[in-house]
Amino acid sequence: MTAKYIKMIRGMKKGRKREWSVYVLRCGDGTLYTGIAKDVDARIKQHGKGKGAAYTRTHLPVNLMYQENSLTRSQALIREAKIKRLPRPAKGKLIASSAPLYLMGGPNASG
Numbered sequence: 001m002t003a004k005y006i007k008m009i010r011g012m013k014k015g016r017k018r019e020w021s022v023y024v025l026r027c028g029d030g031t032l033y034t035g036i037a038k039d040v041d042a043r044i045k046q047h048g049k050g051k052g053a054a055y056t057r058t059h060l061p062v063n064l065m066y067q068e069n070s071l072t073r074s075q076a077l078i079r080e081a082k083i084k085r086l087p088r089p090a091k092g093k094l095i096a097s098s099a100p101l102y103l104m105g106g107p108n109a110s111g
Contacts, residue, residue: 018071
């Protein structure tokens with residue numbers, strides 16, 4: 001884990017609410033973006049309007065491909081870092097493992 005994430009995690013208190021989510025977006029050029037948010041739907045709308053992260057601003061449009069809920073901020077940051085370190089094929093498997101989300105018409109489901 002990078003020093004950046006370790007420093008953030010050390011400053012966090014235990015016993016926090018589990019209200020954070022980690023998510024993976026597929027950008028318009030096929031690249032994947034991973035982030036965390038309390039309200040993923042609102043965050044995706046921000047990304048879609050070009051008001052989200054600098055990366056997604058230049059890689060529109062974005063579609064939600066994967067989401068994990070009920071995490072503390074610390075857990076979400078750790079999970080985000082782990083997902084970001086995964087090679088592309090492993091991220092594909094992670095996304096495929098959540099197929100029922102998209103079959104049920106989850107947020108920004110395509111198809």
